[in-house]
Amino acid sequence: MKRKEARVPLQETSFLTNARQIHSLWRGLGMACVLVLSFLGLVAGMASGVRAQTPPGGTQAPAPQSQSLQNQTPFDALLATPPALRDYRQELRDFVQSVSVYARALKPGFTVIAQNGVDLLGKADPENDANFFPARTYMHSLDGVIAEQLFTTYKGDPPSPETTKSAVEHLSMARKYGLKVLSLEYADTWSKARGAIRKNVKNGFLPYIGSSPVLSKLSPWKPDANPRSILSMRDVKNFAYLRDSQGFGTADEYANALHNTNYDLVVVDVFHGRTALTPQQIALMKYKKLGSRRLVFAHLDITAAESYRYYWKPQWKEGAPKFIKAPYTTNPDKYHVDYADPAWQAIISGNAKSYIYGIITQGFDGVVLDGLDAYQYFEGGL
Secondary structure, eight states, rough: OOOOOOOOHHHHHHHHHHHHHHHHHHHHHHHHHHHHEEEEEEEEHHHHHHHHHHHHHHHHOOOOOOOHHTTTTHHHHHHOOOOOOOOOOHHHHHHHHHHHHHHHSSTTTOEEEEESOGGGEEEEETTTEEEEEHHHHHTTSSSSSEEESSSTTSSOOOOOOOOOHHHHHHHHHHHTTOOEEEEEEOSSSSHHHHHHHHHHHHHHHHHEEESTTTSOOOSSSOOOOOSSOOOOOGGGGOEEEEEOOGGGGGGHHHHHHHHHHHSEEEEESSTTTTEEEHHHHHHHHHOOSSBBBBBBEEEESSSSETTTTTTTTTTTTBBSSEEEEEEEEEEEEEEEEEETTTHHHHHHHSSTTTTHHHHHHTTTTTEEEEEEHHHHHHTTTO
């Protein structure tokens, strides 16, 4: 007896035929996608290879692909480990530490003060944003810290309570690690100045009250004179800070004006106008009106390039050299810089043509490194 073949209903036959067709179609599309992706990956790899090998101002004949490039697949770029994010805070700490090491190698006992960047004193706890750990290596490279606008601002309004609270916590920790904490406040009335002085003294900080951030004249509110000679930050009982000395007349008149005060410490710019202060003028500043010795520090912004400084070249602009970034919105002659760039760091420190070398040979007792809140610009906070 012949065995009857099982018949598949017409509807089922149609369904299977369609399914096979769809399967073949998808298979064909998948192979086409792989071919397209492979072609695009090969073209991109060849283009990047040619760009990398082309010398400035010239052309380069195509070079044979390396074995690694030949073995690449279109999915390698997707599976590759992404580049690590930059830690702008740690890069700035490292820069300050390198400046400190170089300066003290040239002149043992040279004083290094950090201005602003209070958050650099602590490292965030990855498990709790409210906590932080002491940045011990960073603090070990410093002799003191200057916090600007801690309790008052030049606009007249006090900082936010949260900002002040965080800053005081960091600065109090720094004091426990042996750093001298100074505060640079601004006030236009004695009432505001007195309030700022009291708050700083309560926290163990040493304040100076300026009339504006320009700091072009000495404070009208002078502390009591300290007759003792000052040999280290530990002895400092008061200080003065001047950024712009143009209003004092000639460089000699400027040096004499500071000599006729009794501050324990004075912070000044390296230059008076376009001319650097001489070792003789700095030596005169080192003695108070009373005749006792004091400290004279140079102010230096290590995170900004200024077009009126000696190192600036006529062809420089934003992006050229590459470490120069956008200008400050409040000062078009002042530019943010990539402070981790070795070319910029060489301008500041590490060689006989650097700023720090010049400061030491001029006879300064120490340096105030300003601009240490610049990491906020790169983190998107400014």
